Amino acid sequence: MIRKPQQKPLAVFIAAQCLALTLGSQTAHAQDEDFAPSKAAPKTQSRLMEEVVVTAQKRTENVQDVPISLQAFSAEKLDALGITDQIELQRITPGLNVTEQVSYTITFLRGVGTDASIAADPSVATYIDGIYYPFSSNLAQNFGAVDRIEVLKGPQGTLFGRNATGGAIAIYTKNPEFDGFWGEALAEQSSFNTTQGRLHLNIPLGETVAISASALYTESDGFYEGKHDNASRDLHGDRAWGYRLKFRAQPTENLDINLAMSHLEMYLGAGTISYNNEPSDFVGSQVFGIEPQTGYYGEIDAEVLNETNPNEVIYGSMEYLAPWFTVKLLGSDQRMDTKGIRDLDGSPQPIAILNTPDQYIDAQSAELQILSNGEWGPDWMEWILGAFYFQAEQGFGEVDFQLLGLDLTQGTISGIQLPAALVNLLNTATMNNLPSGAFDLTGLVGTESRAAFAQATFNLTDWLDLTLGGRYQEEERFIVSSTVGLDTGNGRIEVADQSNSATDSNGNPYPAHDIQKDFTPKVSLQMRPFDDDTMIYLSWQKAIKAATYNTVAITEEPDYVAPEELTAYELGIKTNFFDGLIQLNAAIFDYSVKNLQTYYLSTFAGGIISFQNAGAAKIQGAEFDVVMPILPQWFDNLVLLGGAAYLDAVYEDFDNAYGYAEDGSFQNGDANYTGNRVIRTPELTGNLSLSKTWDFWGGPFEVAFDAYYSDEFYFEASNREASHQEAYWLLGSRVSYLYEDWDLRVTAGVRNLTDERYFTGFFASDWGTQATLSAPKSYSLQMLWNF
Template sequence: MSFGQTDAAELDGPSVNAPAAAAPAARRTTSRLLEEVVVTAQKREESVQDVPVSIQAFSGEKLDALGITDQVDLQRITPGLNVTEQVSYTITFLRGIGTDATIAADPSVATYIDGIYYPFASNLAQNFGSVERIEVLKGPQGTLFGRNATGGAIAVHTKNPEFDGFYGEALAEIGSFDSTQGRVHVNVPILDDVAMSATALYSTTDGYYEGRHGNPRRPVDGDTAKGYRIKLRAQPTEDLDINLAAVHMEMYIGEGSTGYTAEPSLLGQTLGIEPQRGYKGELDTLTLNDTDANDVYYGSIEYFAPWFTFKLLGSDQRMDTTGVRDFDGSAQPISTLATPSQYIDAQSAEVQFLSNGEWGPSWLEWIVGGFYFEAVQGFEELDFSLLGLDLTSGSIAGLTLPQPLVSLVNALLGQNLPSGAFDLVGLIGTESKAVFAQTTISFTDWLDLTLGGRYQEEERYIVRSSAGLDTAGGRQELFDNSDRATDSEGNPYPATDLQKDFTPKVSVQLRPFDNDTMIYLSWQEAVKAATYNTVVIYDQPDYVAPEELEAWELGIKTSFYDGAIQLNAAVFDYDVENLQTYYLSLFAGGVISFQNAGAARIRGFEFDGFMPLFPNVIDNLALIGGMSFLDAQYEEFDGASGYDENGTFQQNEDYSGNDVIRTPSMTATASLSKTWNMDGGPLELAFDAYYTDEFYYEASNRDVSRQESYWLYGSRLSYLYERWDLRTTLSVRNLTDERYTAGFFASDFGTQPTLAAPRSYALQVIWNF
C-alpha cells in the first residue's frame, strides 16, 4: 500500500523509526502485544482511550507480533470485520456495512493511507510495507472522513523520513507453495532539515491451486507483486513540515483469480458443467488479473501557526488493470469475461484548520476543513463472450431468455455475429465537494460535548455507456446508452445526478469515575454516493440511489492498573436506507449490477481489550482479543434480483427478513503471547484463534452461498538477537487445515467460491540496521 505521515516519536513506547541501538531494552521488558497507540481518528493526535469512537489501533511492532501483513489479515484481530478477496478485489464489511465493490463502484468502508482517501477496492490486499500504525474506525465516519465511510474507515499510516540518522530494515521470507517475500526500507538524512526514505518490496508464490487452464491446458500461473515508495520530508522552519511521496505498484495474479464452479446451476448442469470443489480443476480459459501500473503521488504541508495548525493534503492516483475470467468456471467453452482496459484516474485535495491550544479558550477544541475529489473510473473495454451458444431460439437449455436480448441477437445475425462476443464500455465520473467542522466543548473535567457536521455536494455522471460487437473489421457500435439512464422502476432518469447532503454528529463524553474510564453516547449520519449500472448489453443504465445510514452508539473505554489492562465495549443500532447490493447476470441485461435494499437494521454489541495474565507469577504472558455480536437483517428488500436455489436468475423477488450478506452473528479473536528473556535477546511464543459464525454471500440467502462457521488457529515462534537487532520468526497458519472461502462469485452458470489457503508455514528474518 502507499505509505506514512505521523512520526514514530508520537507513539507511546520506543520509536520504531529510532536507531536500532535504542530499541532492545524496551523489547526485553514487556510483551509486544501490550501497548497503547496514539491515533488521529479525529484528525489530531490522541490516545485511543480518549477518542469517543469505537476504534482498534495497531502499531507496526504489534502487527508484526500478530503476524499481520495485509488487509485481509486484519479480520483475524478485529471483531466485526469481514474481509475477503475475489479476482484481486478486496471486499470489506464492517459491522454489516460494506459493498461487493469493484472498480465500477465505491467501497462502504473508506480506506485512507497517510491521510489520503483511496477510492478503489482493487488490490488493496497487498503487503502493507513499512507501517507506523493501522487504525480501524468502526461505525459511520460521515463528519471527518465523509465520502463513502458509512461502514467505517481503515487508516494506514506508514513511516515518515527522520532527520536523526541513517538506518533501515530488511525483511526476507520463504514459505509454503514456493512463496518468497523481500522488503527493504532505508531512512537517509540529506541535510539537517531534509530527509528521504525509500521502500522496495517484492513477493512471489506458485499458489495453492493446482489446476490447468486454457486450450491446450497449462498449469495455473502464480502471483507476483513488486513496487516501491519514495518519500521526501523537509522542515525549513520549526513551524513547517512538508512531506511528498511517490508510490508505484505492479501485481500479477494468476491463481488468485481462479474460480471453479463448485455448484453448477440448472443451466450449468444442462450445459455439461461438472462440479469442481477442491484446489484442483480445469478451465478452458487462461485466467489472470494484471495491474501493470498503480501510481500514486501525494503530499502534505503542515504549518503550526500561533493560533491554529494548518494542513493541506493532495493526491493524484491512477490504476490500470487488465484481466480475464472464465465466467462459467468450467472446462466447457461457454463464456469468458475479459477486461482489456479497466482503470481509475482520481485526484483529491483536503484542507484542515485545527485548534492547537495556543489561541482561544482552553475548554474549546475545534477543526474546520474542506475536501475536493474527482475521478473517472470503470471499464473502457469489457469483452463478454458467449462462445458457441445459439441464443436465437429465445432460450438456453430450456430457460427463457429476455425478449430484448433475443431481438438483439436476431437482428445481429445478418451482421455476422461472431460467437456472441460483446464489446462493452462503462465509465462513471465523480466530482465531490465538501466542507466539515467539529468541535468539542469541555464543560467540566468529566463532561464533554462534541458537535460536528459535513455538507457535501457530489455529482455522479455517466461518462460513457455503450454496447458494441467485436468483428473482423473492428468494433461495431450497437447502442450508445450514455444518455439513456433509468430509475429502479424503469422510468427515464438523467445521466447525471447531483446529490446534496448534510450529515451531523452529536456525542456526549462522560468521565464519572476517573480519567481512566470514559463513557460516550453518540448519534450520527453518513451517506454513500449514488452510482449507475453502466455495463449493459441491451438495457439502459440503471440509477442506484445513495446509501444513507443513521447510527446510535453507547460505549465505554476503561483501563486498570496504570493502563496495564484495557477494556473497550460498545452497543450500537443502525438504520440503513437504500443499502447497495451487488449481483451479476447476463439475463439482467448486463454483467455487473448494483441494486438497493430499501431498508436494513443492524444492531450489535462488541468488546476488545488486552491484559497481562498472572503478572505476579508469570512474566510477560499477555492476552489480547475481543468479540462481536451482530443482528443484521434486510427489513425491506422487495423487487430484488438474484438467484434461486436452482441457480436460475429471478427478478422481483422479496428478500425482506433475510440476513445481510457477509455478516456473521458472532466473531471472536484471541492471541496469547509469552516472552522469555534469553541469552542474547527475547524469545516469543504466540498462539492465535479466530472464530466466525456462518454467513451468506448473497442476499437471497440460498444454501450454496452460505459459509459455514469455522475456527482458524495459528502460531509463531520468534527470537530477537539484540546485538544485531535481528529477529527470526517461524510461523504456521491455518494450523488445523480448515477449508473455508476467501471469496465468492455467482453467475448464471453456478457458484465459484475461491478457497482460502490450506495449512502453510513461513520462515521470516527481519534485520534492523
C-alpha cells in the same frame, strides 16, 4: 482537553482490587489514586502491550481518549500478531469481515460494506497517509513499512466524509526522519513456493531534509492447481512488486512538508482462480453438463489472469503551525490500470469468458484542515474546520464478453472448427467484417465532489465533554460512457449508445447526471464520571455513501443506484486498570440503513457486478476488545489480546430484488429478500491471541498462539444454500527470537493449523457459483533485520 486528576470512588477501588485478585496480582501497595502493578516491570515487555497514538479525529491523541470505537495497531504489534495484509486484519478486529475476489478487496465492518468493483465505491473507506483511496482493487497487498493502522468502526461521515458509512481503515506509512540513517529488511519463505521481500531505508540529507524508500516483492505458485486454455496448460503463479518514495523537509520549525509517490504492479494467475463448485440446476448442469469442481484442483477453458500495471499515486501534505491554529493541506493524483480475463462459467466448456482489457480509475483529491492547537481561543474548546474536493473517472473503457465459444473470425463455434472453405467464403462476402461473437461494452462513471466540514468539542465540566460536528457535501455523479457493440474482424460495430439514458429501480427514465446535496451531523457526549482512566461516550450521527450507475449492460439500459444513508447510535466505554496494563473497550450500537447498496451479477447484465438498493436494513450489535497480562504474579509477559462482536443484521425492506433462487435461476427483479440476513455478516465473531515472552541469551524469545472464530453467514442477499458459509475456526502459532546485538528477529509460523476449509471469496453467475477456498495449512520462516 487538559483535565484535573480525579480520585477513584470507592466502588471502582473495590472493583479494581477484585480484578487484581483474579489476575493473581499483589495490590497491597495500591493507593487510592493510582494502582501499581503487582511487581516491577520485567526487562523485556510483550509486544502486545504497546500503547498506540492515533489521529482518528485529525489530531494526535491516545487511542483511549478518542470517543470512537476503534482499534489501532503499531508496526511492532502487527508483526507480533503475524499480520501482513488487509485481509488478515479481520483475525484481530471483531466485527470486521474482509475477503478477496479476483483481486478486489471486499470489506464489511459491523455489517456495512460493498461487494465492490472498480465501477463502485467501498462502504468502508481506506486512507493511506491521510489520502482517500477510492478503489477496492488490489488493496489486499503487503502493508510494507507501516507506522500504524487504525480501524475506525461505525460511520465516519463528518471527518472522513464520502463513502465511510461502515467505517474507515487508515494506514500510516513511516515518514522520513532527520536523526540518522537506518533501515529495515525483511525476507520470508513460506508454503506454496511463496517468497516475500521488503526493504525500507531512511536517509537524512541534512538537519531539516530527509528521504525514505520502501520496496516490496512477493512471488507465489499459489495453492490452486489445474489446467487452463482448453486444459492444455498449467496455471500461472502470482507476483507483485512496488515501491514508495517519500521526501520530507522542515524549512522552519513551524512548517513540515511531505511529498510521496507509490507504484505497484501485480499479476495474479492462480490467485484469481475459482472453479464452479455448484452448477445451477438447469442452465449449468442440464443444458451445458457442467460438473462441480469443489477442491483446489480443476480445469477451465480460459487463460485467466488479473494484472495491475500500474497502480500509481502521487501525493503530499503540508502542515503549518501558525500562532493561532494549525493548517494542513493534502492532495493526491491517483491512477490505476487493470486488465483481466475471467472464465464466468468456471468449467472446461467454452461457455462464457469475460475480458476487461481497459479497466481503470483516474482520481484527484485535495483537502484543507484548520485545527485549534491551544495557542489561541478558549482552552475549553477544541475545533477543526475543513474542505474537501474529489474528482474521478472510473470503470471499464472496454469489456469483451464472449458467449458460447462463437468466433466466426477464427472459424469456430463452441470450439468446433468450421470448414476452411466456408470460413473463407464468409470472410470474403463480409470483407473480413464477421462478428467475433464477443460483445464489446463500455461503462464509465464520473464523479465530482465538494464538501465542507466542522467539528468542535466543548469541555462543559471536568468530567463532561460535548462534541458537535457536521459535513455538507455536494456530489455530481454522471455516466461518461455506456455502449454496446460487437467485435468484428475489422474492428467494432456499434449497436447502442446508452450514455445519455438511465432508469431508476422501477424502470422509469432517470437523468444520466445526478447531483446530491447532503448534510451529515454528529453529536457525541464524553463522560468521565469515575476517574480519568474510564471514559463513557454516547453518540448519534449520519453518513452518506454516494449514488452510482450500473453502466455495463447488454439487454437493458444503465440504471441508477440511489445513495446509501445510515443513521447510527452508539454507547461505549473505554477503561484502563493498573496504569494502563489492562485495557478494556466495549460498545453497543444500533444502525438504520436506507437504500443499502447490494450486489448481484447476471450474464446478460454484461457479466459485471451490478448494484441494487435494499429499501431498509437494521443492524444491532455489541462488541468488546481487551489487552491484559495473565497471572502476572507467577508469569512475566504472558499477555492475552482478544475480543468478540455480536451482530444482528437483517433486511427490513428488500422487495423487487435481483438475485438467484435455490435452483440457480435468475430472479429478474421479482424476488423478496425482506427478513433475510445481511450478506457477509456473521452473527458472532471472536479472536484471541496469547503470547509469552522470555528473556533469553542474546535477546527475547516469544511464543504466540492465535484463534479466530466466525459464525455462519451468506454471500448473497437471497440467503440460498449455495452462498452459505458455515461457521469455522482459524488457528495459528508463531515462535520468534530477537538477537538484540544485531537487532535481527527470526520468526517461524504456521497458519490454518487445523487445515480448515472456508470461503475467502464468492462469485455467482447464471452457470453456477464459484467460491474461492481458503489457503490450506501453511508454514513460514521470516527474518526481520533493523539496521
